[in-house]
Amino acid sequence: MLRKIYVPVLALMAIAGLQMQPAFAETPDDILASIQKEMTDMPGVHGFSAAHGESFFKTRHDNEWSCSSCHTENPAASGKHEKTGKTIKPLAPSANAERFTSQKKVDKWFKRNCNDVLGRACTAQERGDVLTYLLTVKN
């Protein structure tokens, strides 16, 4: 009789446990490939550059902010939101395996943060350069 009570409870806990596993729909390389794809139609564009990505990341743009204002100069370290002070987990995939594993999240944050930092959308070249740079950052 008791078995009837705790077996479903254990089963429910197991299901809950499974759902808590992060679902990595994509890899950072998939995301990079999809940015690359956006550029195939553009003439005169070469590959991505980690060096360009790094300088873009650390430079203050039109809105007085840089990516590193919140993410710090070391993308493998935790950052802090400039306004709210909330901790931001590391951005480099080497330090945080969750980063760049969901196209939807990547699109959402590039849209928001480019708007905040540059006052406009980032180009595919800029996004590709930044991700290429972040992939070279070692933890």
Added chain:
Amino acid sequence: MSINHQLYLQIFAVTLLATGITISVAHADDDRDERYINKHGDRYSEGNSRKYGGENRGKPIQPAQTNVMFQQECSSCHVAYAPGLLPAESWRKIMAGLNKHFGSDASLDIQDSKEITDFLVRNASNRWSASTAPLRITESSWFMSKHDSHEISPAVWKSPQVKSPANCAACHRAADRGDFSEHNIKMPL
């Protein structure tokens, strides 16, 4: 009944009990019906929806059943402010202006934004009778009254750990769960 079965039953019972205690603590509220004395010297108590000039937070502040999308999205930059802290119209305005959210772009796609708006509006303050709809929780009368200089010394606001009155969790240690009970307040300094 074997000893093993009894043990499972006991663990189950204790877990249930603990869950119950946690929930009742989370819903504890210091908001007693406050009494006033009018100009004729009569004692009277005002209805909760007329308190704070009609700008009262809801009860409960956070519904028993939260929404995963709300919790995830609204806590990426700050604590997910509980829906009962503002009236429905405030939430509609805030959610309609996410692309310029207090100086930051916090835009969401249409489906996610709708799901969160529905959750906020459904669980907005049920004791807000004024026609006002502030965008900032800190501008509502209940907030200002609860956080006036009699309650909190100006030095606390200046503490680097507080930084901004929007940083509920600096003192309300369980603010991320919508729990603002007095038991869970711990001021820095």
